[in-house]
Amino acid sequence: MSEPDGADDGWPSGAEAGFIDPVAMEDDPSELFAGDTGTLDVDVRRVLVRLLQRRFVLADKSPAQWRTLLENQQLIESRLHDLFVRLVVDHDRGIAYKQQVRSEESDVPILLKDDPYSRAETLVLVHLRTVFQRERGTGETSARVDIEELEQTVLTYFDPDDHNLARGQREIRNAVERLAKDGLLVEESAGRYRITPLVEVVLSTGKLTELSQWLREQNEAAP
Numbered sequence: 001m002s003e004p005d006g007a008d009d010g011w012p013s014g015a016e017a018g019f020i021d022p023v024a025m026e027d028d029p030s031e032l033f034a035g036d037t038g039t040l041d042v043d044v045r046r047v048l049v050r051l052l053q054r055r056f057v058l059a060d061k062s063p064a065q066w067r068t069l070l071e072n073q074q075l076i077e078s079r080l081h082d083l084f085v086r087l088v089v090d091h092d093r094g095i096a097y098k099q100q101v102r103s104e105e106s107d108v109p110i111l112l113k114d115d116p117y118s119r120a121e122t123l124v125l126v127h128l129r130t131v132f133q134r135e136r137g138t139g140e141t142s143a144r145v146d147i148e149e150l151e152q153t154v155l156t157y158f159d160p161d162d163h164n165l166a167r168g169q170r171e172i173r174n175a176v177e178r179l180a181k182d183g184l185l186v187e188e189s190a191g192r193y194r195i196t197p198l199v200e201v202v203l204s205t206g207k208l209t210e211l212s213q214w215l216r217e218q219n220e221a222a223p
Helices: 042-053 063-071 073-081 119-137 147-157 165-181 198-202 205-221
Strands: 056-058 085-090 095-100 143-146 185-189 192-195
Touching (some): 042 056, 042 073, 042 095, 063 073, 073 085, 095 198, 119 147, 119 192, 119 198, 147 192
Antiparallel strands (some): 085 095, 185 192
């Protein structure tokens, strides 16, 4: 038998019960878009997307995202692991970056494609790494290069029979643009660049030694 209209069913209503009135799904503040089933806060999602979009997250360049990353590192790592991607956080250098997980024991799908540097980019990178290592060895906290010095040094590794100087300079300047975009260089004034600690991550000491030896052999073999 149904209760008459207005009958008291013994339950207090609304605020008296300590409950919150139901909210329509489209008004739910935790939903960032229609049909959103994600569970991460918006700031954490942005850091995760940033990691997938870019090669690095830098503490000095993006302090708010860096702080969010450290506060939610385990959660972000878990989401990346679901994609067979590893998170590397270098606290000393203030750098976070991702690595593709590879395994000989299991068939791991590859999400991150290798985007190797061109010959000119590699030559510029070797010079930057050498300068950075030299300056740090003398106690300097930062290292800088001028575009003219960079061109003069890197051009010595180009084919001596190629007399198209303008083309070589253009290749080097394009290489500098890409490395700056990747965060390895910061232009402080026209033609004057600061080398960032990322250069140590991209080019290890062992790899630098190997490449430098190869370049010396190429120069010695040149007529």
